[in-house]
Amino acid sequence: MSTIELINYNTDGEQLSKHQNNQDIIEDKSNGIIPGDIAIWILIFAELFEFGLFFIIFIIAKAHNPEVFSEGPQQLDTLSGIMNTFILLTSSFFIAKAVQAIRKGRVKTSQKWIVFTFLAGATYCGVKAWEYHVNDLRGIGIETDMFFTIYYYLTFNHLLHVMFGMCGLLWVLLRSCFNAYSEEKHAGFEAAACYWHMVDLAWIIIFPLLYVLA
Amino acid sequence: MNVKQFNMSENKRLVITWFSLLTMTLISALLAETSSINTVSGVFVCFIIAMKSQLVIDHMVGLRWAHKSIRRVMLSYFYILPLLISIGIIFPNFIVRMTTLGG
Secondary structure: OOOOEEEEEOOOOOEEEEEEOOOOOOEEOOOEEOOOOHHHHHHHHHHHHHHHHHHHHHHHHHHHOHHHHHHHHHHOOHHHHHHHHHHHHHHHHHHHHHHHHHHOOOHHHHHHHHHHHHHHHHHHHHHHHHHHHHHHHOOOOOOOOHHHHHHHHHHHHHHHHHHHHHHHHHHHHHHHHOOOOOOOOOHHHHHHHHHHHHHHHHHHHHHHHHHHOO | OHHHHHHOOHHHHHHHHHHHHHHHHHHHHHHHHHOOOOHHHHHHHHHHHHHHHHHHHHHHOOHHHOOHHHHHHHHHHHHHHHHHHHHHHHOHHHHHHHOOOOO
């Protein structure tokens, strides 16, 4: 039986990945590869749709209650928001490095970057818990006003997605320890990375919406 | 530009992307801390959202060299939402009129 080998290169001419018998990835010849698999992209689009609905609700609620939505961000701890943005952007860099490593067959290096990403996620959760604690000390709660109702819904929902992403990273790390991923076969690895990037992308909108645009 | 981009190693590109993202975040934060957000700075912050999203989508996720349809959908999402936020900043009364029942 003959073997079909598919090699993926970037614009630098560097080899990104190599796949045998097309088991690892789905490729549309006219469009290129799909990172991870199609299932993770359906999940990502569904998650972004959910976030999108709440961004639209935020825009409408802000237009109807300009005073409340102008005062709200000024009561928040902006430093926590900036720190969490830095942490998530750095975690995206870490997971991109992990994917880069596994595509080159460097399993140990990819595991190291996954651990860094997981630690960044844990730090994000710690900063978010601290922010909620500070809000509580200031007497701010979910029922303070409409701004804080949406703030708590959006940020807690995002926090849950970060935790879900961390579970995915742990699963990938565990599987990687049992040699489930290699230079040729790493679709599950890429899928977890894509999900993590989605969590970061959602925060890229949440941060200015809640902390900057007063 | 294409030649420069072509010669750039994958690693260097990731580092530059990460650094650019942090810089853009700092610019947004500085705007929030140093002055009250007006229409122009608000729209500028929305532009930064779109720029940051494109950097992540293209260079971190790596969709620039992947399936075109997925990239198009992702980019559309992160262009349309900042645009909607901008409309909310520039024309809040229009949003109110459009979303008021029986007005």
